[in-house]
Amino acid sequence: MTRSERRSRRTLQLTGAVAAGLLALSACSSSSDSGSSDSGSKETSGASAPSSAKVSGTVTVFAAASLKESFTALGQTFEKQHPGTTVTFSFGGSDTLAASITGGAPADVFAAASPKTMAIVTDAKDTADTPVTFVRNQLEIATLPGNPDKISSLKDLTKSGLKVVLCDKTVPCGAAAQKALDASGLKLTPVSYEQDVKSALTKVELKEADAAVVYKTDVQAAGDKVEGVEFPESAEAVNDYPIALLKDAGNPEAAKAFIALVRSAEGSKVLTGAGFLEP
Amino acid sequence: MTRPGTSDTAARPRVDGPRRGRVPRPGVPLPLLLPAVIGLAFLLLPLIALLARAPWRDLPHQLTSTEVWQALQLSLLSATAATAVSLVLGVPLAWLLARTDFPGRGLVRALVTLPLVLPPVVGGVALLLALGRNGIVGQWLDAWFGITLPFTTAGVVVAEAFVAMPFLVISVEGTLRAADPRYEEAATTLGASRFTAFRRVTLPLIAPGIAAGAVLAWARALGEFGATITFAGNFPGRTQTMPLAVYLALQNDPAAAIALSLVLLAVSIAVLAGLRDRWMTAAS
Numbered sequence: 001m002t003r004s005e006r007r008s009r010r011t012l013q014l015t016g017a018v019a020a021g022l023l024a025l026s027a028c029s030s031s032s033d034s035g036s037s038d039s040g041s042k043e044t045s046g047a048s049a050p051s052s053a054k055v056s057g058t059v060t061v062f063a064a065a066s067l068k069e070s071f072t073a074l075g076q077t078f079e080k081q082h083p084g085t086t087v088t089f090s091f092g093g094s095d096t097l098a099a100s101i102t103g104g105a106p107a108d109v110f111a112a113a114s115p116k117t118m119a120i121v122t123d124a125k126d127t128a129d130t131p132v133t134f135v136r137n138q139l140e141i142a143t144l145p146g147n148p149d150k151i152s153s154l155k156d157l158t159k160s161g162l163k164v165v166l167c168d169k170t171v172p173c174g175a176a177a178q179k180a181l182d183a184s185g186l187k188l189t190p191v192s193y194e195q196d197v198k199s200a201l202t203k204v205e206l207k208e209a210d211a212a213v214v215y216k217t218d219v220q221a222a223g224d225k226v227e228g229v230e231f232p233e234s235a236e237a238v239n240d241y242p243i244a245l246l247k248d249a250g251n252p253e254a255a256k257a258f259i260a261l262v263r264s265a266e267g268s269k270v271l272t273g274a275g276f277l278e279p
Numbered sequence: 280m281t282r283p284g285t286s287d288t289a290a291r292p293r294v295d296g297p298r299r300g301r302v303p304r305p306g307v308p309l310p311l312l313l314p315a316v317i318g319l320a321f322l323l324l325p326l327i328a329l330l331a332r333a334p335w336r337d338l339p340h341q342l343t344s345t346e347v348w349q350a351l352q353l354s355l356l357s358a359t360a361a362t363a364v365s366l367v368l369g370v371p372l373a374w375l376l377a378r379t380d381f382p383g384r385g386l387v388r389a390l391v392t393l394p395l396v397l398p399p400v401v402g403g404v405a406l407l408l409a410l411g412r413n414g415i416v417g418q419w420l421d422a423w424f425g426i427t428l429p430f431t432t433a434g435v436v437v438a439e440a441f442v443a444m445p446f447l448v449i450s451v452e453g454t455l456r457a458a459d460p461r462y463e464e465a466a467t468t469l470g471a472s473r474f475t476a477f478r479r480v481t482l483p484l485i486a487p488g489i490a491a492g493a494v495l496a497w498a499r500a501l502g503e504f505g506a507t508i509t510f511a512g513n514f515p516g517r518t519q520t521m522p523l524a525v526y527l528a529l530q531n532d533p534a535a536a537i538a539l540s541l542v543l544l545a546v547s548i549a550v551l552a553g554l555r556d557r558w559m560t561a562a563s
Binding site: 099191193194199207 | 407408411412413429430508509511512513514515518526527528529530531
């Protein structure tokens, strides 16, 4: 790792590296060759119980960061149910995922944290069927363990001296928080607008912030590192989570089977267990 | 832009012999030419795409929005401050690494350059654990002085200095190694103290290296994303630098993101042009 005897001429190479780094910033969205295996996009409702049809191969699922825990569990269930299949996940901000799907990333299934981000994909005509809402997610306030600041309502977050983080308005959790704040007529100035819900939560987990407005599911996933506080205004901003089969799916049969599992009673049990609401 | 450093006039590195007057030899071998051209295209194509897709017509409108100006101002200010911090701390550190011999120096140098290869987000987390409100040092800063760095502009400067300083240290250390230590020694034998010799002899001698390192550090600080958003968060006007603004604009307003990227591109080209005069002699 250590490079000895650097001549100042070497700086040139560094310059190149820096320039490349600077430029890399302007290319945030990952795009890759779409493995455009022309699959006949057949209408599918996917509402049926998990089919016992023979499926195999790999299913690639792009899913919102908040689905991480529950979808990972469902992926394992799916692989058990259908020997010979592998489910690979890419979790991230819904909008980032949507951008990479429209940019041609090879994926079979997209599960977004808001209809708005799903619309990015449907507008680009990249879905094979109409997206369906499979769960809903409600906001909650995450506070430090033991709630030392005695936060019991959304209004308490506007107390001076309190460090609150919200998600940025461009991501679903931020849009929802804004909606809830608007509904209650409150003005809240956070210390930061985080780029996704997990990083907002992390700021509270690390005790850098006193509270964050995140999803109920995130609070639950964080275990005892944070404490959840429900607030009535969250009913004004419940997020629908749509799921859809993608047009360029390389493995549409297995993808349909996975969607079916997500929407089955079994899938619902896992998802509500993680704190999601029934659609 | 604002370049901390000295106004060195056309100082050229005295590291290697004359390399001017390169005569292009006929007959470039194809196995070399082909990958070279592909490599060049690979590096240039994304930039061309950026320019081709740029919303030129509403560019003025995009760039005059308050948020862009806020982000740009903050970026320039914090990158400059981070460079200043890097200079004050980095030049002495480079001198120590180049001019003194202490046990474990190789290890220290490796550790100094670690932030170069560390993923910036990891750097940001490490900074939080060290200087955050609950960090190893941060909790005392908070308790004794009431200073909290995360979510403040000072935090942005800290994050940027953390990733940018190694560039400066490496650059200055290289220059120091290439510079002849006998000048310093001569000055000390003539009665100057070590520090005076450093100030009056060494510093002017390595000024070009320091300037180049400062420009590099500044550019790196300007482009810093991961450590900043992790350590300082994202708040317009306070901690939202240009790269953060680009990233978030990309989510819902790609045109604005491209406009912002163009500004950063222009700045990096300016930096390269500034460096070229110093490092490439008569390069075409």
